[in-house]
Amino acid sequence: MAILKIARMGHPVLRRPAEPVEDPTAPEIVHLVADMLDTLADAGGIGLAAPQVHVPKRVMIFTVPPHRTADGDGVAMTVLVNPVIEPLDEAKALGWEACLSVPGLTGAVPRWSHIRYRGHDLQGNLVAREARDFHARVVQHEFDHLEGILYPMRMADLSLLAFAEELKHGLPIEADGTPGED
Ligand code: NI
Numbered sequence: 001m002a003i004l005k006i007a008r009m010g011h012p013v014l015r016r017p018a019e020p021v022e023d024p025t026a027p028e029i030v031h032l033v034a035d036m037l038d039t040l041a042d043a044g045g046i047g048l049a050a051p052q053v054h055v056p057k058r059v060m061i062f063t064v065p066p067h068r069t070a071d072g073d074g075v076a077m078t079v080l081v082n083p084v085i086e087p088l089d090e091a092k093a094l095g096w097e098a099c100l101s102v103p104g105l106t107g108a109v110p111r112w113s114h115i116r117y118r119g120h121d122l123q124g125n126l127v128a129r130e131a132r133d134f135h136a137r138v139v140q141h142e143f144d145h146l147e148g149i150l151y152p153m154r155m156a157d158l159s160l161l162a163f164a165e166e167l168k169h170g171l172p173i174e175a176d177g178t179p180g181e182d
Contacts, residue, residue, distance in 0.1 A: 004039045004053040009102045018056045018146045024081035024120040045100045049145030058082045060142040068134040080119030087112040095176030097151045106180040108160040111137045
């Protein structure tokens with residue numbers, strides 16, 4: 001296990017679609033995920049996708065803190081290999097996001113509010129869930145990394161992109177969550 005270097009916005013590995021994983025149970029994928037978990041713990045984030053550690057494969061990990069789900073339970077650390085997402089209705093919400101590949105910045109991003117997603121875990125089992133609100137947002141953010149998309153590319157209003165520290169002087173808009181927290 002190891003802490004890996006995180007690619008920042010501008011690195012080509014973050015701009016191209018990642019490749020499907022043939023076998024989620026393969027030792028190199030298990031090893032990759034162990035290193036991603038170490039890297040995420042060290043960085044203090046809530047989600048990480050393999051391209052962010054310079055590995056262009058369709059692997060992502062995430063967790064949702066208890067206070068960010070309606071039931072207060074949060075979502076335990078989840079590993080998804082070859083994930084797919086579908087929105088379950090048309091509703092979108094604006095919420096603050098941050099990204100380990102875009103350090104220091106935060107932005108208000110529109111995302112689907114209610115989605116279904118599925119993928120495989122490291123045992124090869126299917127993981128299939130519905131998600132709402134912040135849980136849905138985190139999954140969409142990490143999934144986008146596998147498509148070569150960073151959250152600023154999803155923003156409808158770039159005046160809502162800011163250095164998180166500067167927002168202590170006041171928020172430009174009301175949106176879900178806390179700027180820069182993720
Ligand atoms: Ni990110």
